[in-house]
Amino acid sequence: MRLGWGVDGDTWRLRIGLHPEDTLAGIGQDGRDIQLVTDGCRIELPESAGEPHPDLRALSAWLVAQPWAKRRVVFDLPVSPAFAEAVGRGWAVEVGPVDPELAPRAAGTVAGLSYSGGLDSVAVSAMLPPGSAHVHLRRVPHPRVPNRRGLAEVAAAERLVRAAGERDRDVLVVRTDLEFLTLPFPMLPTWPAFAVGLVLLADRRRLGAAAFGTVLESRFLRNGVKFSTAGASPWAEPFAVAGVPMLRPAAGMTEVLTMRVAGTSGLGDLARSCFAGESQLPCLACAKCLRKELLNAAARRGRLPTRLRRRLPESHPVARRLLDREPPYYFQDMLEYALARVDVSGHWLDRLRDRLRPTVAGTAWAEHYYPLALDLEVPAAWRPAAERYARERIGLMTPAEVETVRTWDAATRIAGS
Numbered sequence: 001m002r003l004g005w006g007v008d009g010d011t012w013r014l015r016i017g018l019h020p021e022d023t024l025a026g027i028g029q030d031g032r033d034i035q036l037v038t039d040g041c042r043i044e045l046p047e048s049a050g051e052p053h054p055d056l057r058a059l060s061a062w063l064v065a066q067p068w069a070k071r072r073v074v075f076d077l078p079v080s081p082a083f084a085e086a087v088g089r090g091w092a093v094e095v096g097p098v099d100p101e102l103a104p105r106a107a108g109t110v111a112g113l114s115y116s117g118g119l120d121s122v123a124v125s126a127m128l129p130p131g132s133a134h135v136h137l138r139r140v141p142h143p144r145v146p147n148r149r150g151l152a153e154v155a156a157a158e159r160l161v162r163a164a165g166e167r168d169r170d171v172l173v174v175r176t177d178l179e180f181l182t183l184p185f186p187m188l189p190t191w192p193a194f195a196v197g198l199v200l201l202a203d204r205r206r207l208g209a210a211a212f213g214t215v216l217e218s219r220f221l222r223n224g225v226k227f228s229t230a231g232a233s234p235w236a237e238p239f240a241v242a243g244v245p246m247l248r249p250a251a252g253m254t255e256v257l258t259m260r261v262a263g264t265s266g267l268g269d270l271a272r273s274c275f276a277g278e279s280q281l282p283c284l285a286c287a288k289c290l291r292k293e294l295l296n297a298a299a300r301r302g303r304l305p306t307r308l309r310r311r312l313p314e315s316h317p318v319a320r321r322l323l324d325r326e327p328p329y330y331f332q333d334m335l336e337y338a339l340a341r342v343d344v345s346g347h348w349l350d351r352l353r354d355r356l357r358p359t360v361a362g363t364a365w366a367e368h369y370y371p372l373a374l375d376l377e378v379p380a381a382w383r384p385a386a387e388r389y390a391r392e393r394i395g396l397m398t399p400a401e402v403e404t405v406r407t408w409d410a411a412t413r414i415a416g417s
Contacts, residue, residue, distance in 0.1 A: 001069040003061040004076035012043040012200060014178075016065050019072065026067025028182060029191045035183040036068050038145050044175040049200045053105040055083040055242040060199040062087060062238065064178050067189050069093055080104045082241045090234030105243035108206035111382065112244065114194040115171070117161045119271045119292075120213030120250050123258035125169070126265035127249050127389045133205050134171045135198040136161040142180035149186055153275040160270045167266055172201065192235050192246075202244050209247040209382055210239055215258055216370055217331055219251040219377065220405065224331035227408040232376065245379040249386045252373030254366040255334050256295050257394060284311040287318050291331055294338035294349075303343040314348040322352055328410030332356070337363040365401035369394045372402070 002017035016039045018024075028034035041064060052060075054077040061075060071093060078099035087095045115121045115134035125134060139154045141147050158173060165171030174197030179186040188194065195210050202210075217224045239246050250258055262271045273292050276283035283289055284307055293308045312318055322329060329335055336358035344350045369390040378386045390396060397405070 001065060001072065002074045003058075003065055005057060005061065010045045010048055012045065012049070012060075013040060014043070014061055014064055015040045016068070018068065019070075021070045021072075022068055023070065024068065026189070028067055028187060028189055032184075032187070034067060034187065034189065036181060037183055038142070038181060041142070041176065041178040041181055043178070043197055043200065044140070045197055045200060046172045046174065047201070048204065050204050052200055052203045053242070054079050054099070054102065055105050056199050056202050056244075058083060058087075059238055059242045060196050063190055063193045063196050063199065064181070065189070066091065072096070078102060080241070083238060086237040086241045090237060104241045105203070107208035107243040107245065107381070108202065109208050110206050111209045111211055111247060112195075112198045112202065112205065112207040113211040114192075114198055114213070115161065115164075116194070116213065117157050117164070117271060118213065118273050119255075119262040120215055120258045122262035122265055122267045122271040123253065124211050124213050124248075124250050125164075125267060126261050127386055128211060129385065130168075131170060132211070133198070133201075133207065134161070134164060134169050135195070135201070136171065136173045137194050137197060138173050138175050139179050139186060140175045140177055142177035145177075145180040147180075156275045157272065160272060163270050164267050169267070172197070174198075190235075192233075192239075195244075199242065199244060202242070207244050209379060210244040211247040211249070213250050213258070214248045214377070215250050216252060216254050216373065216405075217333060219248065219373070220370065221333060221408055224333045224335075225328045225410045227406055240379075246377070247379060247382055248377035249373070249382075249390075251377040252370040252390060253394070254337070255291070255331065256298070256337055256366050257369070259292070259295055260299070260367075261394070284308055285316065285318070287321070287330070290318055291334055291338070294342055295334060298338040298341035301341050304347055304349065309347055319348050323348060327355060332410040333363075333366060333408070337366045365397060365404045367395075368397040368401055370402065370405055371396050 001022050004015050006013040024036045026034050058075040058079045073093050074096050078097040080102040081098055082104045084095035084098045111128045111132040113132055113134050115136050138158050182189050198210055222228050236246050262268050274282040274289050336356050339353040340358035340360045340363050374387050
């Protein structure tokens with residue numbers, strides 16, 4: 001694969017050239033099969049990136065094109081030996097050209113956050129120092145690929161993100177058509193591609209970390225199903241070599257915690273997880289809305305909201321996906337947490353509660369911070385502040401709660417209950 005950037009003012013255009021061994025088929029987010037449908041995309045930055053370090057240029061291109069490179073990748077400028085080795089170790093590809101005299105980029109002093117405006121990224125924003133850059137990725141149409149979905153949702157998200165900028169947050173909106181590269185659509189080719197604009201702006205903004213809203217379920221619990229101590233992401237080393245090490249403090253927090261932290265932050269009222277409803281409000285008819293509304297009700301120890309009862313009857317596909325199969329369930333830890341605290345009598349969720357048989361005492365661990373995340377997902381320079389926040393504002397898990405996480409297996413919990 002050959003990757004090259006063309007720069008026209010603040011717009012960066014990536015061109016992807018395939019080698020004979022490359023194919024149009026690749027593996028994208030969550031191990032899903034994806035197809036490459038066009039040979040380039042554009043990144044419209046809100047300000048000039050200047051001349052980023054060659055490793056930053058290469059990393060930003062690799063974030064977009066990695067799924068389709070099979071044996072080798074050739075960047076448009078020579079990279080440092082350390083960066084070439086990091087990419088080679090992560091994906092078993094040959095990297096070139098390499099400048100043996102080029103030193104890796106030194107990390108800056110400012111945190112950059114890949115900011116979606118969702119609850120998880122708002123929670124991370126609350127943990128970061130003042131002055132951190134909030135970089136939002138906004139989808140725009142591609143000149144050569146048909147648009148298969150409206151842009152109302154992304155426009156609504158952008159409005160709320162820009163509103164955060166009116167509250168003394170440093171907000172940068174990056175416009176890009178990179179999601180049009182892939183089928184199925186819309187989907188980013190790699191999960192950290194959200195940070196492509198952040199990486200390009202790292203030198204100009206003196207960034208020394210790339211923060212993401214990855215939660216405990218995604219990092220350690222295989223989406224709430226089973227504990228895994230899988231090593232660092234293959235992306236961690238290239239980001240670190242490029243001077244923007246991954247910073248994922250929410251990896252110690254369950255979704256109920258990120259919701260709580262976000263809700264008490266100065267941006268809490270701007271956070272959204274879904275824009276598919278009327279007037280770009282939550283649709284209240286998807287699996288994510290079900291989980292978030294259950295957690296909201298759990299915070300009040302109340303009854304399932306009437307609006308959710310109406311929008312999610314037993315015949316709804318979301319209900320059928322849960323009722324027609326046995327556990328384990330996606331984000332089962334959060335289902336257990338909520339169902340232990342919410343009155344769902346007279347609703348089909350009552351049957352789900354009977355299957356899971358959760359208790360308040362058995363789910364209390366989800367309200368505390370998993371301390372291993374500080375060592376594994378928070379770089380040393382940012383760790384003291386993150387640990388102080390976790391200890392003083394959240395509370396660390398007890399040894400018994402840590403053991404609950406380390407032995408989490410949603411399937412055997414049901415079998416043994």
